[in-house]
Amino acid sequence: MYCKNCGNELNENAVACMSCGFAKGDGSKFCANCGKEVNPGAAICTNCGAAVTAKAAAGGEQKSKLVAVLLAFFLGSIGIHDFYLGYTKYGIIKIVLTVCTGVGGGIWALIDFIRLLTGSLDKDANGVELKKEF
Ligand SMILES: [Zn+2]
Ligand SMILES: [Zn+2]
Structure with missing residues (x-):
């Protein structure tokens, strides 16, 4: 588990990143699965294929x-x-x-x-x- 805002490695039990203060799962700059930087706005990590955005994670279209x-x-x-x-x-x-x-x-x-x-x-x-x- 990595911080999605700064890429810092997170403890499984941590609720927020100690390095940048973002809540676990918040942010969209890094992959939570492998910690690699992802393109802003990317739906999945190009390194490991994990879903980055909530939209991709839920596998659904955003409703209007x-x-x-x-x-x-x-x-x-x-x-x-x-x-x-x-x-x-x-x-x-x-x-x-x-x-x-x-x-x-x-x-x-x-x-x-x-x-x-x-x-x-x-x-x-x-x-x-x-x-x-x-
Ligand atoms: Zn962080
Ligand atoms: Zn990844």
Whole structure:
């Protein structure tokens, strides 16, 4: 395990790099697997093939925050934004709530809508950060 910001070798139990202060797993300049410098913005390490970015590590495309916000606003009561972001379970619960109570799913969707706008909900179910268009 190496610091992704400065390439310093890290103890397995360390939570942050003692040399630069970055949290373990933060940064994108060095490979966490082999400690070799990687090209800025590279998805994988050209030396060992390990994933460098969260996007590559999760193996997923970044979902659009704008699409998620619009889906939450217009179709949120039946959880379409949850299905879009991969939170299938929450989507199904919203459908059940909406069918059973009429409004339950809609209130929850409104909360999701606000959380998306304020940035407190900024990852999909795979932990991949949402693309910010606004
Ligand atoms: Zn460091
Ligand atoms: Zn590597």
